[in-house]
Amino acid sequence: xxxxxxxxxxxxxxxxxxxxxxxxxxxxxxxxxxxxxxxxxxxxxxxxxxxxxxxxxxxxxxxxxxxxxxxxxxxxxxxxxxxxxxxxxxxxxxxxxxxxxxxxxxxxxxxxxxxxxxxxxxxxxxxxxxxxxxxxxxxxxxxxxxxxxxxxxxxxxxxxxxxxxxxxxxxxxxxxxxxxxxxxxxxxxxxxxxxxxxxxxxxxxxxxxxxxxxxxxxxxxxxxxxxxxxxxxxxxxxxxxxxxxxxxxxxxxxxxxxxxxxxxxxxxxxxxxxxxxxxxxxxxxxxxxxxxxxxxxxxxxxxxxxxxxxxxxxxxxxxxxxxxxxxxxxxxxxxxxxxxxxxxxxxxxxxxxxxxxxxxxxxxxxxxxxxxxxxxxxxxxxxxxxxxxxxx
Amino acid sequence: xxxxxxxxxxxxxxxxxxxxxxxxxxxxxxxxxxxxxxxxxxxxxxxxxxxxxxxxxxxxxxxxxxxxxxxxxxxxxxxxxxxxxxxxxxxxxxxxxxxxxxxxxxxxxxxxxxxxxxxxxxxxxxxxxxxxxxxxxxxxxxxxxxxxxxxxxxxxxxxxxxxxxxxxxxxxxxxxxxxxxxxxxxxxxxxxxxxxxxxxxxxxxxxxxxxxxxxxxxxxxxxxxxxxxxxxxxxxxxxxxxxxxxxxxxxxxxxxxxxxxxxxxxxxxxxxxxxxxxxxxxxxxxxxxxxxxxxxxxxxxxxxxxxxxxxxxxxxxxxxxxxxxxxxxxxxxxxxxxxxxxxxxxxxxxxxxxxxxxxxxxxxxxxxxxxxxxxxxxxxxxxxxxxxxxxxxxxxxxxxxxxxxxxxxxxxxxxxxxxxxxxxxxxxxxxxxxxxxxxxxxxxxxxxxxxxxxxxxxxxxxxxxxxxx
Numbered sequence: 001x002x003x004x005x006x007x008x009x010x011x012x013x014x015x016x017x018x019x020x021x022x023x024x025x026x027x028x029x030x031x032x033x034x035x036x037x038x039x040x041x042x043x044x045x046x047x048x049x050x051x052x053x054x055x056x057x058x059x060x061x062x063x064x065x066x067x068x069x070x071x072x073x074x075x076x077x078x079x080x081x082x083x084x085x086x087x088x089x090x091x092x093x094x095x096x097x098x099x100x101x102x103x104x105x106x107x108x109x110x111x112x113x114x115x116x117x118x119x120x121x122x123x124x125x126x127x128x129x130x131x132x133x134x135x136x137x138x139x140x141x142x143x144x145x146x147x148x149x150x151x152x153x154x155x156x157x158x159x160x161x162x163x164x165x166x167x168x169x170x171x172x173x174x175x176x177x178x179x180x181x182x183x184x185x186x187x188x189x190x191x192x193x194x195x196x197x198x199x200x201x202x203x204x205x206x207x208x209x210x211x212x213x214x215x216x217x218x219x220x221x222x223x224x225x226x227x228x229x230x231x232x233x234x235x236x237x238x239x240x241x242x243x244x245x246x247x248x249x250x251x252x253x254x255x256x257x258x259x260x261x262x263x264x265x266x267x268x269x270x271x272x273x274x275x276x277x278x279x280x281x282x283x284x285x286x287x288x289x290x291x292x293x294x295x296x297x298x299x300x301x302x303x304x305x306x307x308x309x310x311x312x313x314x315x316x317x318x319x320x321x322x323x324x325x326x327x328x329x330x331x332x333x334x335x336x337x338x339x340x341x342x343x344x345x346x347x348x349x350x351x352x353x354x355x356x357x358x359x360x361x362x363x364x365x366x367x368x369x370x371x372x373x374x375x376x377x378x379x380x381x382x383x384x385x386x387x388x389x390x391x392x
Numbered sequence: 393x394x395x396x397x398x399x400x401x402x403x404x405x406x407x408x409x410x411x412x413x414x415x416x417x418x419x420x421x422x423x424x425x426x427x428x429x430x431x432x433x434x435x436x437x438x439x440x441x442x443x444x445x446x447x448x449x450x451x452x453x454x455x456x457x458x459x460x461x462x463x464x465x466x467x468x469x470x471x472x473x474x475x476x477x478x479x480x481x482x483x484x485x486x487x488x489x490x491x492x493x494x495x496x497x498x499x500x501x502x503x504x505x506x507x508x509x510x511x512x513x514x515x516x517x518x519x520x521x522x523x524x525x526x527x528x529x530x531x532x533x534x535x536x537x538x539x540x541x542x543x544x545x546x547x548x549x550x551x552x553x554x555x556x557x558x559x560x561x562x563x564x565x566x567x568x569x570x571x572x573x574x575x576x577x578x579x580x581x582x583x584x585x586x587x588x589x590x591x592x593x594x595x596x597x598x599x600x601x602x603x604x605x606x607x608x609x610x611x612x613x614x615x616x617x618x619x620x621x622x623x624x625x626x627x628x629x630x631x632x633x634x635x636x637x638x639x640x641x642x643x644x645x646x647x648x649x650x651x652x653x654x655x656x657x658x659x660x661x662x663x664x665x666x667x668x669x670x671x672x673x674x675x676x677x678x679x680x681x682x683x684x685x686x687x688x689x690x691x692x693x694x695x696x697x698x699x700x701x702x703x704x705x706x707x708x709x710x711x712x713x714x715x716x717x718x719x720x721x722x723x724x725x726x727x728x729x730x731x732x733x734x735x736x737x738x739x740x741x742x743x744x745x746x747x748x749x750x751x752x753x754x755x756x757x758x759x760x761x762x763x764x765x766x767x768x769x770x771x772x773x774x775x776x777x778x779x780x781x782x783x784x785x786x787x788x789x790x791x792x793x794x795x796x797x798x799x800x801x802x803x804x805x806x807x808x809x810x811x812x813x814x815x816x817x818x819x820x821x822x823x824x825x826x827x828x829x830x831x832x833x834x835x836x837x838x839x840x841x842x843x844x845x846x847x848x849x850x851x852x853x854x855x856x857x858x859x860x861x
Contacts, residue, residue, distance in 0.1 A: 020470050080731075
């Protein structure tokens with residue numbers, strides 16, 4: 001949901017009965033333990049800000065920042081409140097009063113100007129250094145620099161023309177996912193278009209309450225996709241899919257911006273891959289924006305199920321938030337680590353040998369937690385790519 | 393009321409607790425000024441400091457300091473109460489016990505468990521499920537309320553018909569008294585299931601709403617988990633038929649584990665919240681839950697269905713776990729989902745917990761409906777009709793002062809009606825601040841005896857002042 005206008009937010013806030021049911025599902029509250037970290041506490045604060053009872057400022061920002069915007073609270077709320085959107089809108093309220101604080105300028109600049117920054121000679125080496133240190137990853141060249149704008153199937157006429165929304169994390173940090181997505185989609189008969197001028201989807205900015213900067217990116221992205229005639233738009237990232245579906249990117253017949261596994265299951269009906277992979281015990285992690293945002297559920301599992309030789313196992317206690325939350329893992333490292341460790345503890349206890357998920361941010365975060373156990377975390381496109389025995 | 397400067401208080405508390413568990417920040421303290429009650433939405437009751445203790449020793453040291461300095465102390469669980477019970481009416485210390493949430497021991501051989509006050513009810517039952525056990529009281533707020541809060545308010549919920557209220561499952565308590573002294577009720581080393589030795593202080597603390605001491609550990613009686621469950625849903629064209637049908641089930645010698653009523657508005661609210669539950673449109677629905685062994689559940693289900701059809705009512709009988717979970721969840725969230733009935737309004741928790749003698753339930757429902765019309769406030773009625781505990785959700789626009797004024801008058805009428813009909817203003821939520829005005833009316837000179845007991849344990853009046861008495 002887009003950020004809320006002041007009067008709309010007021011109507012929603014009125015409906016919160018402070019029952020506390022959101023406390024049950026909030027990953028941040030579970031580790032932080034205090035009421036201000038609960039969704040109810042932040043909605044209460046949003047009400048104080050909205051009515052002018054308290055002034056926006058660093059104190060309010062600090063409390064409002066204690067949210068991963070995972071959306072579990074909104075899915076749980078009996079009053080039907082978009083709790084995560086209320087929190088993001090409250091951040092926007094604060095951002096509009098203090099737009100020039102250093103961290104806001106840095107955040108705006110980073111996500112608004114990524115495409116410019118990538119041309120800066122020191123950008124990729126710096127990114128590689130940071131990623132190697134943080135996640136043990138060594139990103140190669142950005143996916144955009146190695147993938148063509150249009151890739152057509154080799155031996156047959158395309159059955160469908162697909163726009164591929166290439167998100168930032170995939171492009172810069174996990175470019176192998178992008179190669180696999182393009183490889184699998186073309187193998188299944190799609191012509192894949194990566195609009196060269198598309199940008200960050202804007203979700204990091206919306207999450208930070210930077211509504212105006214996010215709106216500018218949306219316009220850029222709309223123009224980028226409108227210049228191609230497309231049957232559908234697909235992305236490998238459930239957060240991009242959630243946000244762009246929510247705000248309405250270029251879409252055909254009100255289709256969503258498909259998440260990769262959703263698109264395969266609903267539109268392509270993929271044939272069974274012939275190459276069996278090793279019989280590892282694989283578990284599927286459903287990211288928060290996949291479950292609560294897009295309200296998808298079994299699509300990842302359905303894709304993995306068709307791969308021969310795989311034994312799919314459940315994560316004990318089910319799926320949880322990994323604690324990544326975009327920049328949350330950087331700004332609240334200790335809380336993020338606590339959430340991550342609780343989750344990876346369950347993954348480790350089940351003898352899981354590989355984890356599959358559809359969010360690059362989750363891949364990075366969970367990889368960090370499972371690095372010492374050498375349990376790899378990958379995207380289903382990569383597994384399909386390997387199973388189809390595709391080149392590259 | 394604090395006799396000392398705030399910064400001195402904070403410094404002293406940081407000597408007892410890790411500083412990360414001492415909250416001084418203005419805004420964070422403001423967030424602790426509310427629970428679910430409408431009163432706490434309208435007024436601000438700020439604590440001077442919020443503490444998150446995680447051991448009995450820490451609680452005791454805090455109480456010693458508070459006692460010496462006459463600082464009010466208000467214990468708090470998940471803050472899901474509806475009475476301002478955990479809101480610091482006189483400032484001072486709020487003790488947030490919700491993070492102290494360990495199940496210390498499940499003594500399956502002796503059918504009991506030792507838990508800390510912050511354990512969430514549904515998580516306790518998940519844990520006990522591994523042992524084939526359960527803690528029977530089943531509040532609608534199962535996913536948020538804490539066991540400590542349940543004990544302090546003597547909560548019950550949807551299965552009280554058969555299993556009773558929380559007090560019946562409390563074998564003993566560890567309590568820190570206002571002076572800081574630690575006591576254990578129910579026998580200091582006792583693991584028996586019955587104990588009539590001495591005055592039953594356990595029952596004194598259960599339902600005392602944090603006004604006598606801080607509960608730091610609870611010894612719970614747990615039961616074997618029933619092998620089977622089933623739900624019969626009966627839908628009625630006339631609301632008045634439902635209470636009669638409940639009495640007919642009792643007359644047939646059947647004791648369901650839960651009997652819940654939903655009126656027309658409650659049905660609509662649930663269908664708006666979860667359309668997939670798809671409740672039939674009618675004036676009232678009764679949900680009968682039966683549990684036990686598979687054969688008895690099947691027999692009782694059939695008997696109830698037969699009785700309902702004679703009313704006449706339409707009946708759906710289900711033992712499908714998914715359908716049962718959906719129906720039970722729909723019922724448990726109607727409290728908050730009632731807000732969906734009015735786009736510009738919200739459900740307020742006020743006058744929401746009356747308990748009426750069974751033979752007066754039909755009359756009370758009819759009067760409350762007409763009171764709602766008189767004061768032009770939408771009333772959503774639902775609740776535990778099996779024990780006469782009716783929840784009345786009032787839906788208003790809180791920004792409209794006239795509606796708020798009418799709400800106050802309607803709530804007063806509802807409370808007085810309950811007492812006039814031989815019932816009580818509160819069946820399971822408690823008194824707190826919002827119903828203390830009716831304590832004298834309900835208890836007469838017995839209230840003075842309650843005050844004497846309170847003063848004996850809390851001579852300085854520092855434990856949760858401004859509540860009940």
